[in-house]
Amino acid sequence: MPNEDFIVGLEIGTSKVCAVVAEGRPDGTVKINGVGYAPSRGVRKGEIVDFETAGKCVREALADAEEKSDIMIGSVYLAVSGGHIESFNNRGLVNIPPEREEICEDDFEEVQAAAREVSIPPPNQFLHSVLQHYYVDGQDGVLNPIGMMGTALEADFHIIHGVGTRIKNSIRCVKELDIEVEDVVFGPLASAQVVLDMDQKNQGALVIDVGAGTTGYVVYADGAVKHSGCLAVGGDHITNDLSLGLRIPMARAEKLKTEEGSVRLGRSSPGERVVLKDETGFAGKEIEREMLNTIIHCRVRETFELVKKRLDESGASMDFLGAGVQLTGGSSTMVGIDELAQEIFGLPVHLTCVKGTMSGPTNAFDNPQYSCAIGVVKYAHAMTAGIRRPGLFRRIARRIPFFNNLL
Amino acid sequence: MIELPRSTPSNSELNIKVIGLGGAGANVADRLQLDGLDGAELIAMNTDTQSLVGSVASVKVQLGRDTTRGLGAGGDPELGYAAADESADEIKAALEGASMVFICAGLGGGTGSGAAPLIANFARQQRALVVAFVTMPFTFEGRRRMAQAEEALESLRQQADVIICFENDRMGDAVNPRAGIQDAFVAADQTIVSGVRAIAGILRRRGLIHAGLDEIATVLRTQNSRSLFGFGEADGDNRAHVAIERALRNPLMDRGRLLADVQSILVHVAGGPSMTLNEVTLLMEELNRHVSDSTRLLFSTAVDPQLGGKMCVAILGALGAFERLPESVPRPAKALPPPVMAPVPEREWIAVAPPPKLEECPKTEPDGAVAEPVAAVAPRVARVGRSGLQQKPTREQKQEQMTFEPVNRGRFEKSEPTIVDGQDLDVPAFMRMNVRVK
Numbered sequence: 001m002p003n004e005d006f007i008v009g010l011e012i013g014t015s016k017v018c019a020v021v022a023e024g025r026p027d028g029t030v031k032i033n034g035v036g037y038a039p040s041r042g043v044r045k046g047e048i049v050d051f052e053t054a055g056k057c058v059r060e061a062l063a064d065a066e067e068k069s070d071i072m073i074g075s076v077y078l079a080v081s082g083g084h085i086e087s088f089n090n091r092g093l094v095n096i097p098p099e100r101e102e103i104c105e106d107d108f109e110e111v112q113a114a115a116r117e118v119s120i121p122p123p124n125q126f127l128h129s130v131l132q133h134y135y136v137d138g139q140d141g142v143l144n145p146i147g148m149m150g151t152a153l154e155a156d157f158h159i160i161h162g163v164g165t166r167i168k169n170s171i172r173c174v175k176e177l178d179i180e181v182e183d184v185v186f187g188p189l190a191s192a193q194v195v196l197d198m199d200q201k202n203q204g205a206l207v208i209d210v211g212a213g214t215t216g217y218v219v220y221a222d223g224a225v226k227h228s229g230c231l232a233v234g235g236d237h238i239t240n241d242l243s244l245g246l247r248i249p250m251a252r253a254e255k256l257k258t259e260e261g262s263v264r265l266g267r268s269s270p271g272e273r274v275v276l277k278d279e280t281g282f283a284g285k286e287i288e289r290e291m292l293n294t295i296i297h298c299r300v301r302e303t304f305e306l307v308k309k310r311l312d313e314s315g316a317s318m319d320f321l322g323a324g325v326q327l328t329g330g331s332s333t334m335v336g337i338d339e340l341a342q343e344i345f346g347l348p349v350h351l352t353c354v355k356g357t358m359s360g361p362t363n364a365f366d367n368p369q370y371s372c373a374i375g376v377v378k379y380a381h382a383m384t385a386g387i388r389r390p391g392l393f394r395r396i397a398r399r400i401p402f403f404n405n406l407l
Numbered sequence: 408m409i410e411l412p413r414s415t416p417s418n419s420e421l422n423i424k425v426i427g428l429g430g431a432g433a434n435v436a437d438r439l440q441l442d443g444l445d446g447a448e449l450i451a452m453n454t455d456t457q458s459l460v461g462s463v464a465s466v467k468v469q470l471g472r473d474t475t476r477g478l479g480a481g482g483d484p485e486l487g488y489a490a491a492d493e494s495a496d497e498i499k500a501a502l503e504g505a506s507m508v509f510i511c512a513g514l515g516g517g518t519g520s521g522a523a524p525l526i527a528n529f530a531r532q533q534r535a536l537v538v539a540f541v542t543m544p545f546t547f548e549g550r551r552r553m554a555q556a557e558e559a560l561e562s563l564r565q566q567a568d569v570i571i572c573f574e575n576d577r578m579g580d581a582v583n584p585r586a587g588i589q590d591a592f593v594a595a596d597q598t599i600v601s602g603v604r605a606i607a608g609i610l611r612r613r614g615l616i617h618a619g620l621d622e623i624a625t626v627l628r629t630q631n632s633r634s635l636f637g638f639g640e641a642d643g644d645n646r647a648h649v650a651i652e653r654a655l656r657n658p659l660m661d662r663g664r665l666l667a668d669v670q671s672i673l674v675h676v677a678g679g680p681s682m683t684l685n686e687v688t689l690l691m692e693e694l695n696r697h698v699s700d701s702t703r704l705l706f707s708t709a710v711d712p713q714l715g716g717k718m719c720v721a722i723l724g725a726l727g728a729f730e731r732l733p734e735s736v737p738r739p740a741k742a743l744p745p746p747v748m749a750p751v752p753e754r755e756w757i758a759v760a761p762p763p764k765l766e767e768c769p770k771t772e773p774d775g776a777v778a779e780p781v782a783a784v785a786p787r788v789a790r791v792g793r794s795g796l797q798q799k800p801t802r803e804q805k806q807e808q809m810t811f812e813p814v815n816r817g818r819f820e821k822s823e824p825t826i827v828d829g830q831d832l833d834v835p836a837f838m839r840m841n842v843r844v845k
Contacts, residue, residue, distance in 0.1 A: 240817040241835035298837040
């Protein structure tokens with residue numbers, strides 16, 4: 001019997017499928033009951049390329065989650081990602097009729113609609129519009145305008161959109177298993193909800209979720225999302241580079257990457273070699289350590305530089321990010337990645353995973369791989385709880401009837 | 408408010424003549440005639456009467472009545488040249504009054520290779536602009552044919568204002584390998600036809616942002632003239648997206664991948680009166696994804712009521728190193744007196760040299776009048792020295808690097824490429840950064 005009080009967050013990642021079962025508490029905290037996990041196949045760069053295989057992996061992960069939490073899963077919140085997802089900021093404006101002069105709920109809906117009156121490429125659909133700031137008659141710093149007097153209400157929104165059909169693919173993959181999809185969330189945005197606490201959002205921070213297939217990023221400043229996006233490059237690319245550069249099979253390259261890989265250059269003694277063991281445990285090919293690290297370094301550097309370039313182009317100021325760069329995601333466990341990020345972004349870098357108002361098995365919190373799936377739960381809880389703690393949930397995404405369009 | 412209607416001058420005075428020369432040219436001309444090309448007169452010219460009889464062109468000129476006696480030129484350019492020379496008067500009569508002449512020919516054979524440069528010359532004598540659309544033969548047609556084609560291309564280059572060159576080899580790539588040979592040739596013809604149509608369109612439509620022959624010539628002035636051409640047309644809600652998609656899917660585009668290597672491209676966007684700025688922006692954004700940052704992009708747009716609800720985009724560029732020679736289209740080349748060239752270098756170095764910096768002549772200010780003449784000379788000397796140094800890198804042609812290993816994308820071979828700023832991110836980063844691995 002599916003239990004309505006439980007929230008399930010599902011991430012169909014490139015390297016793993018992860019399902020988190022949690023219980024939302026009325027005080028806004030979330031208790032995690034179990035985390036299901038299955039290695040993923042049929043997903044490339046965050047998007048499903050083999051429907052059937054991916055479906056099997058999802059089933060496996062959900063079964064694992066059911067077993068661990070002892071709860072039957074009926075519906076999930078789904079994280080989506082992929083290089084097609086883009087974002088921009090836009091301001092909406094509504095004039096308050098003079099006979100009323102008071103701002104009410106309806107005006108809020110209207111201002112949101114006004115902010116969405118921009119053109120996005122035709123195949124794309126809106127995914128989120130996240131409220132940034134209100135302005136009443138040009139006065140900024142308004143946290144909650146409802147009930148205030150004014151003649152014009154303006155609001156800045158951060159709008160995230162992506163190719164509709166690709167998002168629908170992920171949804172269908174889950175629905176084929178007779179599991180409802182309650183809502184979809186942009187993966188990096190979900191990760192940011194658990195990686196950052198309220199203070200850090202206010203101070204300003206850049207969250208980079210380095211996954212296997214994609215690298216997502218979200219910039220928070222003044223407590224609001226300033227920029228977000230996704231690059232279809234991740235840990236898989238490192239493995240692929242190693243496989244091509246060192247001429248070794250993918251599986252061997254993956255093992256080499258996780259066991260020996262580092263992005264630090266010039267730290268190994270000259271001529272230092274890594275011995276590749278074959279399946280039987282015998283010493284096989286020898287690889288120069290510096291070579292291995294150079295290949296990884298080039299890829300990671302390029303990825304971070306591309307992220308930085310996109311942020312610079314978007315005009316999001318990097319100078320006021322008091323909480324620095326927060327790295328999360330499976331590939332953020334790479335040795336030395338924080339130093340490289342620090343060099344490129346010129347900000348203090350922290351490797352983080354889930355923190356804050358959560359409780360449950362701690363091993364799930366310590367692993368940056370699960371940031372996204374847990375983030376989805378947190379996001380869903382914030383959306384459905386209906387409680388409005390000023391400053392926190394008012395600012396979290398207000399949804400657009402995107403999802404209804406899909407069903 | 409007074410509305411100021413944007414004038415769209417009629418282009419009836421523009422007299423376009425399209426010449427289909429030789430066998431390949433005749434096919435193109437026929438196709439153009441069947442598909443219809445407004446305001447242009449089609450002329451078929453050939454040595455082979457058989458082919459002329461079958462042609463549907465409105466004007467037909469038989470070349471070399473005595474030289475070939477109604478047979479083909481037999482793959483001999485000399486014969487083709489002689490034939491055109493013999494029929495010089497007829498050709499000139501056919502070209503009478505043209506302000507723009509398009510010559511479509513397949514190079515490598517007899518008639519096309521031999522007669523094209525001569526006809527281009529005749530057209531120039533009529534003070535017409537000459538745009539040549541030529542195809543290079545398939546490699547399997549043999550070295551000799553290719554050499555003939557290269558030679559013809561070279562002499563044509565001296566006569567025509569603009570040459571757009573299509574390689575048959577690359578056209579073959581676009582066609583389904585199982586498709587009949589007929590289809591392959593039809594596809595090749597169609598590409599040329601849409602090229603003619605697009606260029607005619609660009610020149611004919613007086614656009615909001617106008618592109619003229621000078622822009623086209625700039626874009627195509629490269630050392631090897633492998634042209635890059637894409638044309639797409641669409642209507643409906645999604646027309647901007649579909650149009651650019653189609654343009655990039657053109658055989659000569661390699662799905663937009665080749666765009667990354669191009670140094671300069673011309674983009675022409677045309678649409679009916681309902682075309683919005685937004686659509687143009689959208690289209691250009693999509694295109695920019697395939698183009699590298701350093702590419703020079705010439706943009707032109709025009710509104711053409713004839714297009715109705717359609718929107719079309721033409722992309723034109725040339726592969727290979729960009730030729731920096733100041734020699735522009737040598738239109739009245741013969742009339743140009745050589746002495747004009749002399750002052751050019753001098754003007755050039757003045758323009759190139761940066762203004763003298765203060766530290767170069769620090770004595771100017773305190774000494775005032777006395778130092779002035781010295782100062783006037785000093786920077787001049789300095790400039791000459793500097794410009795001598797500076798000019799070298801600008802003149803230097805960019806050396807293209809050979810890639811030794813075939814580009815490899817490993818496990819991402821079959822997935823959709825992730826292209827950012829013209830770079831394929833699926834290709835290992837160290838390979839693109841030229842980091843040597845063993």
